[in-house]
Amino acid sequence: MTINTERNARHAARMARKKAVIDAHIAEANIDTGIMILLTGNGKGKSSSAFGMVARAIGHGLKVGVVQFIKNRTDTGEEALLGKHCEWHVMGDGFTWETQNFEADKQKSEAAWVMAAKMLNDESYDVVVLDELTYCLSYKYLDKDIIIKDLESRPEMQHVVVTGRAAVQELHDIADTVTVLNDEKHAYKAGIRAQKGLEW
Numbered sequence: 001m002t003i004n005t006e007r008n009a010r011h012a013a014r015m016a017r018k019k020a021v022i023d024a025h026i027a028e029a030n031i032d033t034g035i036m037i038l039l040t041g042n043g044k045g046k047s048s049s050a051f052g053m054v055a056r057a058i059g060h061g062l063k064v065g066v067v068q069f070i071k072n073r074t075d076t077g078e079e080a081l082l083g084k085h086c087e088w089h090v091m092g093d094g095f096t097w098e099t100q101n102f103e104a105d106k107q108k109s110e111a112a113w114v115m116a117a118k119m120l121n122d123e124s125y126d127v128v129v130l131d132e133l134t135y136c137l138s139y140k141y142l143d144k145d146i147i148i149k150d151l152e153s154r155p156e157m158q159h160v161v162v163t164g165r166a167a168v169q170e171l172h173d174i175a176d177t178v179t180v181l182n183d184e185k186h187a188y189k190a191g192i193r194a195q196k197g198l199e200w
Contacts, residue, residue: 034158035176036151040134040167043181044199050129050161051078057159058085062126065119067091069112069164070105070132076200089115092132102139109141116150123155134164134171144170 037053039046057064064086072094079088091112093104113136119128136142148170151160162171172178187195194200 032157034154034156034160036160036162036174037177037179038167038171038175039161039163039179039181040165040171041180041182042165043183044186045181046163046165047078047131049179049181050131050163051082053127053161054078054082054086054129057127058082063124064127064129065089065125066129066131067112067116067119068131069109069136070094073200077197087119091115102141105139106141109136112136113142113147120150120154120158120160123158125155125158127159127161128154129161130163132164133162134167137168137171138166144168148174 037050039049054064054066064082066082066086066088068088068090070092071090072092074090079090082088089112091108093101093108116128116130116133119125133147137144137147151162152174154160162175
């Protein structure tokens with residue numbers, strides 16, 4: 001038996017064992033239900049990941065709603081493309097360090113939640129993205145108990161994606177999937193400004 005033949009045999013045996021484990025896990029996961037995904041942490045890519053799921057859902061013909069808290073840009077690439085195929089609402093005044101106005105930010109957040117709650121109460125929405133919602137809870141712009149209740153009482157098959165840094169523990173607790181993104185390196189720290197098509 002040659003070295004290549006032995007290596008291929010070992011590899012095939014290892015992959016066969018791996019396949020058996022993965023197939024068993026797939027067989028055990030037999031529940032269909034709406035899930036809540038929380039994308040948090042200080043790293044880049046939370047909203048980008050959520051909008052990737054929006055594109056995927058649209059590709060499958062699902063009805064999608066997006067509510068953007070805090071953010072106020074309406075010239076982003078994601079809205080220009082995906083907003084043609086789903087309901088998209090930009091409802092903030094800009095980042096809080098720019099506005100510096102608690103009451104105004106609170107009012108904007110409350111108006112955005114009215115829109116979000118409408119989607120969460122409508123079973124025709126298959127996927128609802130609540131972009132940057134986490135800030136509204138950590139800064140106490142919204143009543144945490146109401147938000148958690150609305151998220152938990154949404155239609156059974158509706159999926160929700162929540163993004164933003166510093167997610168409160170209650171969001172972690174009710175989410176089915178939690179991903180915490182952290183930067184190992186970031187171009188911004190090297191003095192490179194946000195680039196069109198990558199950051200907005």
